[in-house]
Amino acid sequence: MTDPFPDPASERLIQLAQANGVLVDYWDYHGRPASPSRETLVAVLAALGVPASTEEEIEQSLQQAELAPWRQVLPPTVVVRQGTAAPVTVHVPDGTPVRVEAVLDDGTHHPLTQTEDWTPARDVDGVLTGQATFVLPTDLPLGWHELVAWVGDGSTQARAALAIAPDHLDLPASLGERGWGVMAQLYSVRSAGSWGIGDADDLAELASFLGDEGADFLLINPLHAAEPVGPMTASPYLPVTRRFVNPIYIRPENILEVSRLAGPRRSLVQWELQDVEAANHSAEPIDRDAAWKAKSEALEVIFAAGRSRARQRDFERFRAEQGEGLERFALWSALTEKYGPLAQWPATLRDASSAYVANEARTLSDRIDYYAWLQWIVDEQLERAQAVAKASGMALGIMDDLAIGVHPRGADVWSDPESFAPGVRVGAPPDMYNQLGQNWSQPPWSPVRLAADAYRPLREMARTVMRHAGALRVDHVTGLFRLWWIPEGMRADAGAYVRYDHEAMVSVLLLEAHLADAVIIGEDLGTVEPWVRDYLSSRGVLGTGVLWFEKQDDGWPKQPEAYRSLQLATVNTHDLPPTAGYLAEEHVSLRERLGLLTEPVEQVRAEARLERDRMLTRLREHGLLGDNPSEREIVEALHRYVARTPARLVGVSLVDGVGERRAQNQPGTDLEYPNWCQPLADGTGEVVLVEDLPGNARMESLLAVVREALDRA
Known part of the structure; x- marks a missing residue:
């Protein structure tokens, strides 16, 4: 080198x-x-x-x-696996006595045992400082606790957060040996009663249908919040916060208070629906701004009507439970509504802790109440969707998706800037499908600040996202290990990898998953060090396998038995066209039209055809495909192939079930392609609604193929 x-x-x-x-x-x-x-x-x-x-x-x-490390009595945060006699180093003036205790969340004290440490004392800022080592008891319970060090006569104390995390997450017994489910972009899945975009009611209906078909989970796109006023960022992977939900997913008519509205007020809600109802039947890109304008005006009417005493108390309990994080987000939303994007705010409001912001908070208290109320309402509706999913027989129910980062001018960065590293953005180095690299325009968390803050941003986010989910897919899970940092002003391929404390990061995530009784799936596609996959597997985190990416060293598709067991295996992913489109080389044609290829199109197309031909040959080797197959037969054969793998979870894309051909997202583009806006449609471009899925021959056939293949496996 x-x-x-x-x-x-x-x-x-x-x-x-x-x-x-x-x-x-x-x-x-x-x-x-x-x-x-x-x-x-x-x-x-x-x-x-x-x-x-x-x-x-x-x-x-x-x-x-x-x-x-020598300047701190205790490390800022100690994260250990349950049952581990982990060492804790302490630094005090040389010769000064010190004792350390673990104070549990129930208030009980557990002393740590001191062990031999012959590390020489050293001069630290003019003070001869010694190091002592203590060992944690192995019987500490799972949870968030505290370490306390008493220095000298005990008048001086040092404190550190202590997390006792599971060594390993197990899949729930209700799942059995293997399970399967469907992957869908919720915004694209509409019903006749939608407001131009899929919502929590559509989620419940889709989950109910799939549960009746035998599915164990429904994986959806991230539901993270976007801008409260237009234009709304379409990408669910570039939210303003990952902790809270986009209220565009609310179904206004399902709010309890609507049933108590007087006739004229209820008519106002109905009129807003009529303005966007027709869009449900259009195959044109989804207009989030139009849908949110109609919904927000209806929601304003419902909010203004007030709540009963009991309902108001429920709302207040929700706010108290979500704490300062919700209040800061609601304030950011109110300020954005008043002043527009952050770049247009007065300079005095850029600092969330300033007296100017506090004064604005008093002025905007009613709007803060409104934006907090929206979070309460969408939380209630997502809770119902998970309840419906579980009642339909799903072992896991809703599988939420966690984006890798947030918008650089969003609520998280404004309200908690110290948690983010300045002057850099997250992305990915060049790969086969994105040969110029990717810049996702997202600021990364500072690994130094995370440890100093007891991983608060990670645990609060994980806890909220998993409130009403049986599983969580973590996008780009290697971000818990390292991230590709791109300095501002440099190209995407001119970055560097920065490591995170993966043992602490993964342990914190597993602890929150344990508390939520949820399963974790890590999206570990692309360039991933083999030891990372082994480590995640050892912790019970499922990986991700996409058929088109699973290849042998000679370029041929892997044999089914060569797939990993602890993973979610699928035919495709949202960053590729649906399978019908992929077979038709849409991924090549689209990148050619958008100027994303760095190699001659003839070469790329020839490689795509070779990939497809090898896959079809492999299907025939296994007796899954005959001569002159139809598109539908190939799609079903590919899913049979994936079902033959030992993967514990198998996923089916909803778009494959209806024959869609258009890609939801083309990585490396912004305005060049209508990313994250395609409504669910079939191969002819006809819209498919939730009500159309039961009885849809292609959909039911594909689900039956997967169900029966897993039963025989």
């Missing part, structure tokens, strides 16, 4: 990068060694709060990195 730092002094920059979790070499998607540039390393270190522009700064930063 070519050394990107020819100056010998730059070896110290490499050391500094490594000391701060920045990878100085990695393997690209061609399997070749690669390294970030010096400019990239300096910029990424700056985002971590580590100066490295000059040799003097590099030396000073190296010294700071070495002394940082």
